[in-house]
Amino acid sequence: MATIRNTRLGLGVVLAAVALVGAGLFVTNELRTTAADDGSQTPGVPSPAEAEALLTEAHRLAQEPNHRDLCQTIAQNAETCQRVLKWAEEAHVRPSADRPSILEDNVAENTAAQQGARVLRIRGTLADGRSYTGKFSAVRTTAGEIRSQNAVYWYSDFATISSSFTPA
Amino acid sequence: MTIRSKLAYLLAATAMLTGLMHDLASASDTGATNLVVRGIMPATESQLIDEFVNRVHDKWDASIERDDYRVIRELNSVLVVPKGVEPLHVQSNGVDMFQISGAVNPPAGEVTTKEDAVWNRPVCLARHNLANPVFPSVIEAWADACYAAGYIQYPGQSGWDAVFKQYQTCATTGNGLNYHLKQCTMAFGPVGNGGGINFLDWNDWSPKSTTYMNPCSQLNLAVSVAGFGAEHAISLCETLNPVKGERPLDFQANWAGDAPTKHHRETGDLISVHNALLSGIPYQVYYGGMEIGF
Numbered sequence: 001m002a003t004i005r006n007t008r009l010g011l012g013v014v015l016a017a018v019a020l021v022g023a024g025l026f027v028t029n030e031l032r033t034t035a036a037d038d039g040s041q042t043p044g045v046p047s048p049a050e051a052e053a054l055l056t057e058a059h060r061l062a063q064e065p066n067h068r069d070l071c072q073t074i075a076q077n078a079e080t081c082q083r084v085l086k087w088a089e090e091a092h093v094r095p096s097a098d099r100p101s102i103l104e105d106n107v108a109e110n111t112a113a114q115q116g117a118r119v120l121r122i123r124g125t126l127a128d129g130r131s132y133t134g135k136f137s138a139v140r141t142t143a144g145e146i147r148s149q150n151a152v153y154w155y156s157d158f159a160t161i162s163s164s165f166t167p168a
Numbered sequence: 169m170t171i172r173s174k175l176a177y178l179l180a181a182t183a184m185l186t187g188l189m190h191d192l193a194s195a196s197d198t199g200a201t202n203l204v205v206r207g208i209m210p211a212t213e214s215q216l217i218d219e220f221v222n223r224v225h226d227k228w229d230a231s232i233e234r235d236d237y238r239v240i241r242e243l244n245s246v247l248v249v250p251k252g253v254e255p256l257h258v259q260s261n262g263v264d265m266f267q268i269s270g271a272v273n274p275p276a277g278e279v280t281t282k283e284d285a286v287w288n289r290p291v292c293l294a295r296h297n298l299a300n301p302v303f304p305s306v307i308e309a310w311a312d313a314c315y316a317a318g319y320i321q322y323p324g325q326s327g328w329d330a331v332f333k334q335y336q337t338c339a340t341t342g343n344g345l346n347y348h349l350k351q352c353t354m355a356f357g358p359v360g361n362g363g364g365i366n367f368l369d370w371n372d373w374s375p376k377s378t379t380y381m382n383p384c385s386q387l388n389l390a391v392s393v394a395g396f397g398a399e400h401a402i403s404l405c406e407t408l409n410p411v412k413g414e415r416p417l418d419f420q421a422n423w424a425g426d427a428p429t430k431h432h433r434e435t436g437d438l439i440s441v442h443n444a445l446l447s448g449i450p451y452q453v454y455y456g457g458m459e460i461g462f
Contacts, residue, residue: 016454076295076312076359077295079312079337080312080313080314080337083314083335084314085289087290087316091287108294111298113294114266114293114295115294115295115296115297116295117294123301132289134289137292139295141341142341149292149293149294149295150292151314155289155290156289156290156292156314157289157290157291157292158292158294159268159292159293160291160293160294161267161268162457
């Protein structure tokens with residue numbers, strides 16, 4: 001009886017495996033199609049709407065006392081974020097209550113030198129009334145989350161290597 | 169073996185198979201295998217390739233042809249790369265890095281005396297991912313870096329004094345072959361050899377000597393110019409090795425150690441140069457320098 005049960009179980013498992021492989025290939029194909037449909041040449045780069053939503057959430061969290069959740073929730077690397085946040089606090093630079101406006105958005109290509117990103121060019125005002133322009137990045141992590149490489153957008157700028165970059 | 173564990177194995181195998189097919193397709197049609205994974209092992213070239221092939225087999229149960237790979241030796245580093253692929257190089261002291269240009273200007277308008285450095289907006293750089301050379305969608309390690317430039321003002325100043333700080337966090341991901349992080353490097357450098365660089369001189373730099381910390385501790389960096397200064401701190405584990413060049417701005421911060429998979433390591437430095445002219449100072453930032461091994 002035990003042998004028969006195992007055989008049935010084995011057959012079921014094989015069928016399940018075939019189904020899973022099929023499902024996996026289907027999902028993979030779907031993900032590729034979705035990435036291609038967003039108009040970008042870089043699969044996985046967040047859409048303009050996703051990047052703007054991240055900026056909106058970053059701005060909301062930046063208004064909280066001590067920016068408690070900004071680095072944990074928005075930043076791709078919380079350590080980097082906390083370091084830059086410390087620099088901003090030391091320089092007494094804080095964001096105003098108004099969310100920065102988006103001037104344009106671009107895609108930084110996914111290359112050997114950098115992770116593909118949606119880069120928003122933004123203009124905003126600081127708490128002391130001064131205005132600034134800069135860039136805010138949005139990337140899709142390997143875990144599928146949308147995060148920023150410069151979550152402290154009111155103080156840090158963002159840079160990519162231009163496509164014309166050539167090794168020295 | 170329970171049903172649950174059988175299903176777990178099947179799920180894992182399915183995921184690997186799907187990922188493997190995707191990886192192999194990507195590798196063949198994007199040419200994305202021009203990334204290298206550095207291994208630091210005192211072994212023959214044949215042993216190095218065998219080690220790599222075996223690890224790929226053990227991890228993904230996939231077979232790759234050892235004849236498709238070659239070994240490149242550079243100074244103290246060893247690269248295992250697919251044949252026909254040339255590593256993308258920006259080299260500084262034997263470390264592959266990527267470069268980006270910047271410029272810092274002297275203080276504008278009325279001069280006011282300040283004790284502390286005045287920093288411009290820092291720049292954070294796009295994450296550099298180090299991919300597995302065989303499976304390009306598998307990220308083995310990453311580096312996040314930021315840098316900032318500024319100036320120091322003081323009474324009686326002639327020309328002006330620029331300050332630069334940078335730091336970088338590196339880590340292996342454990343998504344692939346459970347590499348350890350062996351090196352994490354970032355650097356500043358001058359632009360070219362002529363023009364304005366002739367009017368630059370070193371003021372100060374930090375760290376000044378190779379520093380070792382165990383357990384991990386905060387390393388305070390500081391530069392002083394005519395009694396005024398700037399400070400910067402990083403979290404240091406194991407060894408930070410500064411490499412200062414003769415040319416002003418030529419400075420590399422090289423973390424070296426053996427960090428377990430997924431453990432983060434930080435490198436950074438703080439430097440200052442004097443410009444005899446009231447002109448801007450162009451500079452280069454080098455980042456993403458990593459070595460991973462077993």
